Amino acid sequence: MSDTIDFWIDLSSPYAYLASERIEDIAARHGRKVRWRPFMLGAVFKTEETKPLVFYPRKGKYSEMDLARSAREHGIPFRIPSKFPVPTVAASRAFYAIEDASGHDAARDYARAVFRAYYVDDRDISDAEVALDIAGECGHDRAAVAEAIASPEIKAKFKEATDTAIEELGIFGAPFIIVDGEAFWGNDRLEMVDRWLERGGW
């Protein structure tokens, strides 16, 4: 059994962003490491017959209120971006390119920077140029990342991650957290993950 917690995210998911600001601390308290895994959530909407939260009339309105409230509880800066939701293919590929070149911790720091660029600074992370700018701001060679995200190898890595998430693991939402084979869906399950780790399951 690996001691790693898999943290499946879509880089434009607001609940994934909120969870991303807390999961490292929770894992660390229990001596665990987090493995971040961006995938393309949109790929599951069709077969699951679901859609982004904001496209449901009542659920969408509730979610906007709940996101703001959930952020306030933990002092996490948050606003719904001007362009929302967006696809994040370039940024997700950049994550895997950075992981490939510089290791997982560097990729995790990049993902956090992408989330904050979107939910704090309202930058359009669906724009490949913005995704590359953020890589540059994180200290990576912008041109090298640009070349990598256009390569078949990195494209395949993101596709494989999405296939693993949806086909193999049956994931249908984000964030989706897997601890010792046990699946937890949603930012609001972080407390349950914490209790699960504390008690070793139940």
Add this chain to the structure above:
Amino acid sequence: MSDTIDFWIDLSSPYAYLASERIEDIAARHGRKVRWRPFMLGAVFKTEETKPLVFYPRKGKYSEMDLARSAREHGIPFRIPSKFPVPTVAASRAFYAIEDASGHDAARDYARAVFRAYYVDDRDISDAEVALDIAGECGHDRAAVAEAIASPEIKAKFKEATDTAIEELGIFGAPFIIVDGEAFWGNDRLEMVDRWLERGGW
């Protein structure tokens, strides 16, 4: 500001059942009373373009696992009933008939008995005869409840509750908990309700 917590439920919702076993204790710790309000969740599925959880391929499978796990954590007896989900018109009308005749606490106790009949004893609560049997078992006059649930007044009460939930309050799922005008959706928000009551909001 009322000190009452409104607890909107559908009598066949499994997450509403799990919440129903804990919400009274949480409210009591903060000196609050709970006002139970059954409504017909199915009435919102069409306009919201949603459906019962079990009809989503991936989300349905996850939910079955999550329901069992959530029940285990709190030692609540639970199994998915043989016939699931079901409409609960007769039982919901019986709730309002009992509230009318015997007060809210009696109606609440009836709702708890209906939930347990369904999720513990696997009885078919969609059957009006079963709904009336449970009323009898709770000490009510079975014939009087049978007459009441066929009356226009009680039918109107259940319809009004459903209209209030969906049209006025924008409710789209169950359980839906309203504390001082603040809405919380889902069994997994009970802990947040607890913290909200403790801190008086944030």
